[in-house]
Amino acid sequence: MANGAMGTETKAGRKRPARGKTRRHDADEIGLDALVGHAGYAIRRFQLWIFQDFIKTLAAVDIRPTQYSVMTVIGANPGLSQMAVAKRLGIERARLVHLLDSLEGRKLVKRVKSRDDRRSHALHLTDPGQAALRQFKRLAAEHERHIAEKIGKENREKLLQILAGFT
Amino acid sequence: MANGAMGTETKAGRKRPARGKTRRHDADEIGLDALVGHAGYAIRRFQLWIFQDFIKTLAAVDIRPTQYSVMTVIGANPGLSQMAVAKRLGIERARLVHLLDSLEGRKLVKRVKSRDDRRSHALHLTDPGQAALRQFKRLAAEHERHIAEKIGKENREKLLQILAGFT
DNA sequence: TATTGTTATACTCTATAACTATA
DNA sequence: TATAGTTATAGAGTATAACAATA
Numbered sequence: 001m002a003n004g005a006m007g008t009e010t011k012a013g014r015k016r017p018a019r020g021k022t023r024r025h026d027a028d029e030i031g032l033d034a035l036v037g038h039a040g041y042a043i044r045r046f047q048l049w050i051f052q053d054f055i056k057t058l059a060a061v062d063i064r065p066t067q068y069s070v071m072t073v074i075g076a077n078p079g080l081s082q083m084a085v086a087k088r089l090g091i092e093r094a095r096l097v098h099l100l101d102s103l104e105g106r107k108l109v110k111r112v113k114s115r116d117d118r119r120s121h122a123l124h125l126t127d128p129g130q131a132a133l134r135q136f137k138r139l140a141a142e143h144e145r146h147i148a149e150k151i152g153k154e155n156r157e158k159l160l161q162i163l164a165g166f167t
Numbered sequence: 168m169a170n171g172a173m174g175t176e177t178k179a180g181r182k183r184p185a186r187g188k189t190r191r192h193d194a195d196e197i198g199l200d201a202l203v204g205h206a207g208y209a210i211r212r213f214q215l216w217i218f219q220d221f222i223k224t225l226a227a228v229d230i231r232p233t234q235y236s237v238m239t240v241i242g243a244n245p246g247l248s249q250m251a252v253a254k255r256l257g258i259e260r261a262r263l264v265h266l267l268d269s270l271e272g273r274k275l276v277k278r279v280k281s282r283d284d285r286r287s288h289a290l291h292l293t294d295p296g297q298a299a300l301r302q303f304k305r306l307a308a309e310h311e312r313h314i315a316e317k318i319g320k321e322n323r324e325k326l327l328q329i330l331a332g333f334t
Numbered sequence: 335t336a337t338t339g340t341t342a343t344a345c346t347c348t349a350t351a352a353c354t355a356t357a
Numbered sequence: 358t359a360t361a362g363t364t365a366t367a368g369a370g371t372a373t374a375a376c377a378a379t380a
Contacts, residue, residue, distance in 0.1 A: 022281035030255045032255075035240070037311070039311065043326070044218075050207040137201055159210070
């Protein structure tokens with residue numbers, strides 16, 4: 001039996017089932033109502049898709065988005081302090097400690113005591129770390145192609161342009 | 168003294184400091200290198216900005232993005248089961264249990280034992296929950312205007328259009 | 335006094351697995 | 358057997374606070 005036989009009409013024009021009547025739906029016939037007009041909702045779903053694809057595409061090298069961003073910034077700016085990396089990427093400095101512990105344990109990154117300021121560490125990629133980063137970048141480029149396939153090449157570029165201020 | 172006096176030239180044309188030399192930078196002169204071309208990076212930063220603004224804008228009513236999405240979907244589809252809501256919004260059903268515990272504790276939502284399937288609950292907004300949701304929607308619309316101010320009205324609409332498939 | 339890196343704690347979120355009561 | 362809801366646990370991620378060494 002179809003649901004809502006004794007339901008009242010809602011604003012959206014749907015039948016409201018009596019209390020205690022569970023509506024059965026296919027997932028795609030459930031209305032999102034106001035969520036449809038919320039940029040945050042779409043962005044969030046898209047961002048989850050992107051991270052999942054990134055993780056899958058770089059699974060063989062066991063690198064996650066944040067680790068990739070840390071290595072990329074250190075690779076392009078050798079000698080940065082932990083504070084500088086944390087600020088630039090919007091990561092808590094307390095969290096960066098653990099991220100670097102992991103990358104240093106894998107011999108991809110090294111902390112060198114700074115001579116300028118003995119409180120801080122100068123961060124560098126190791127030689128294997130530099131080679132590894134080149135491979136990570138190739139895989140990340142592949143991931144980027146997945147995005148272009150998903151939303152279209154022009155749309156991806158438009159998106160990058162719209163969000164250029166959030167870097 | 169400027170950094171990099173004894174550094175070697177990197178591909179990016181920057182001076183590489185000797186090991187142990189910490190580079191001093193203003194945050195905005197640290198290059199992101201490959202991250203600039205990664206949609207995921209920009210999307211992630213934007214998404215964090217959006218969530219922070221949403222949380223701030225709805226702080227007075229103590230409603231977070233996920234709680235809002237759950238109430239909106241229940242409001243538009245009264246009688247849904249927990250599984251249906253979880254699937255539709257991409258939330259783990261185990262997590263939805265706690266989200267609903269909280270909303271039910273605040274008398275915004277109620278679980279009604281389903282007569283159709285005694286394993287499941289039919290979800291409804293309470294009367295105060297319906298009134299509250301109307302207020303949440305007004306505040307969420309204000310948040311949406313903040314987004315439009317941030318990236319531009321047309322860009323926001325373009326974004327919604329590009330990401331329409333991720334709902 | 336302030337800052338860097340570190341440690342610790344708490345809370346949110348994600349991902350599972352297992353349990354119960356139903357189907 | 359399978360599914361809905363629940364409980365529990367572990368790992369990320371976020372947000373703080375406090376501490377030692379150093380500025």
